[in-house]
Amino acid sequence: MQFTDPPRRKPPESIVPMINVVFLLLVFFLTTAQIAPPEPFEVAPPVAAPDGAPPEGVFTLYLGAEGGLAYRGAALGDEAVLAALKAAKAAYCAVETCDPPLVFRADAAVPGARLAALLPKLGALGFAEVQLVTVPR
Template structure:
């Protein structure tokens, strides 16, 4: 007696291609995202008229409305300036900065309502830290 072969069950659709697409999208979004540390406090840049060229530099220093200074996680003025100088020194050891060569730029994100006297008093201390060029972040009208 011959028995017929049992009917083969159809295999379920594979979800591996869908998982691959999801992981490719995840990798794409992770690679294109700009992950930046949060700012230590809110800063409203001053309004200016001009070309509105974006400020770019290796270091960013924050100056709040009430005159508080921050660099990285350092919120105390002396600690922020010391950390800024240490970061510049380590940057120059890696990049090979020289007195005549390209120096790293400092981006200053100062609030529009900070006093000019506070800002002017801060400039010599920043220059002492070794930053001959400072870019002030502004907003075009």
């Protein structure tokens, strides 16, 4: 007696190639993402009326609640931070067109007199535009 062989099922599709593509995309996005450096200290920006997105720039200066200045993670002292900012701007102006805005992240607890005293010093460094970061009400 002859029996016919039962029909064979196709083997299931392998998902390994799809997993490989997903991991390659993950690695691509992780390596091309721009990771922002951490802020040197916590800053609570003052509250203002919403007028758009927060400013972004090449140069970001931090002013803490105690009145300390910081630039690129260095919180040395007013004169040292301003000197580092001036050197960074000079290096930037040697390569790019030289009219970058300065993003100023000041804590809301800082007195206005401290902020007003810094503005002429920043103008003397050549920053024609200073953008103060605020949060919406």
